[in-house]
Structures are given as structure tokens and as C-alpha cells.
Amino acid sequence: MLNRPSRRPRRTVLVLAPALAAAALLTTAGCSGGDGGAGTATGERAASASPVAGRAAAPSPSVTVAPTLTEAQAKSALVTAEDLGGDWEPTKGAATWRDALLKGKADVGDCQRLLDGLYAENLLGEPAGARAVAGFDDADDGAQLRYQVGAYDRAALDASLDWLRKVPDTCGQFTATDVRGGQVTVQAVAAPLPGVGEAREGLHVTVTGETSYLTLDFAAVRVGDSALSLTNGGLDDIDSDDTRQAAQLGTQRLQEVLAGRTPAARPSAQSDGQRDGQRNEQGDEQGDEQGNGQGDGAGDEQG
Known part of the structure; x- marks a missing residue:
């Protein structure tokens, strides 16, 4: 006791x-x-x-909680080939270099996450809610852009963005063994993005082998509990302006759908449609004029 x-x-x-x-x-x-x-x-x-x-200690009235992304909104928030412009078009399938150069074994354990995430398109982790994915090919230079929008657990999302920010320091350069047993050198540096969203991180990654060279951009932007992420890569130098443009336009689309609005059509796409309409109207007018002229001439001759 x-x-x-x-x-x-x-x-x-x-x-x-x-x-x-x-x-x-x-x-x-x-x-x-x-x-x-x-x-x-x-x-x-x-x-x-x-x-x-x-x-x-009561929270400020200005503090708001972002709405949860729905599946329909996620699809609506995806960028389109028209947003990207140039020679981009809907993809015909995953690029072969993904298996050849991104599927490998890093010699630094902490850097395996970078390779695996680039290969599986989940550097931000798996979404906790709705998700939508789109792919695009640039037939001119063989580049491929993979784009994703999803709803995430906020704490996990912030942790992933923090990890990405440190990648250039922790995995700035390392060696990996590809699926064929060859050695490749992987380098990762920070790639600044436009000041969009509430948080953002960008990387520029190169994978160099004896006979191959892959250039890859990665970008991620957080809006509330939702985020977009994309990779833009190819076996040649890629245009990083496409990466930044996709991140900027994609963020605008995501913000629009979270606010309950439908994203507006890209101005150039509207202009193209207007030009097509004008050409059709001009063609009709010219046809009418030619038809009337021929008809009047034939009538005068017969008279």
C-alpha cells in the first residue's frame, strides 16, 4: 500500500x-x-x-479558409494546349526517356526521393482529395509537359514544398544507376517562378549519361489546400519560358475555379476565333459580290 x-x-x-x-x-x-x-x-x-x-487571441476576421477542390474543379483548372501555345498538343503517351533516365538507383539515399518523384509525378506526395492530370507534347523539339492539379493535406503539402526548397543543397549533384546498369549524373538547381499563388518552388534538373542528356523543369504552386505541379522535359534544351507560363496561367485558372468561377478563354484563342469568323464573313461577302456581279453581267448580255 x-x-x-x-x-x-x-x-x-x-x-x-x-x-x-x-x-x-x-x-x-x-x-x-x-x-x-x-x-x-x-x-x-x-x-x-x-x-x-x-x-x-481570437483570429482576425480577414483569415479565410480555402474551399476544398472538387473533381470537376480540378479538371477545369488544368491548362490546355491553347494556354501553352506554340507547337504543344495533347500527348500521345509517356515519353520513353522517363523509363530510361528517371527510373534508377541514387547513390545518395536521401536523393532517391527526387528520382522516384520525378518518375512517378508525385514530388508533392499523393493528393488527399480530387486530382486531374493532363499531358502535352511539343512535336517540334520532342519535349513533353505533364501537368497535375490536386487537393492535398495542408501540413503534408507544406512539408513537401519545404523539402523541395532544400533539394539544391542536399541533392545538388549525385550519381545514379539506370535500369541498364549505366551511370548517370544528376544535377538539380533552383529555378525561380513568377510570384503567383501562396507558395511556390521550382527546380531545373539535368540527367547526363554517356550517350544521353535529359533536361527537366519542375514547378509547384500552392493555393490554399490545393496545388498544381508540372514537369517539362526533353532530350535537348527545353524552353523554361513554357514552364513559367504554364505555372502562371495554371495558378490563375486554379484561383478562378476555387472562387467558383469558370476560367476565361485565353485571349489569343479568342482572337483566333474572331479572325476565323471574320475570314468566313469576308468569304461570304466576296462570294455574294462575285455571284451578284456575274448574275448582273449575264443578265445584261442576254438583254
């Missing part, structure tokens, strides 16, 4: 209570100036105990 400590006189307990409360307040004040998580947790407990503190 445990020996319980003898009870102290009630008067002593009442005297110690204010001292303990003061010590608790001093501890709370000290923690709030250090680690953010500990200070926040202590502040929440203090707020629940005091009506005045609770009102002071």
Missing part, C-alpha cells in the same frame, strides 16, 4: 495558490518569446481560462 503524503493545513494551500499562479504566468510569458509551437499551446490554455485573454 502506497504511503500518501500528509495533508498540509488548508491555510498553507491558500497561501501558495497565488504564488503558483504567478509562476505559471511567468512561465507562459517566457515560452511565448521562444518556440512558436510551445508558446501557442500555452497561450491557448491561458485564453480558455480567461474571457479577456480569449477575446484578445
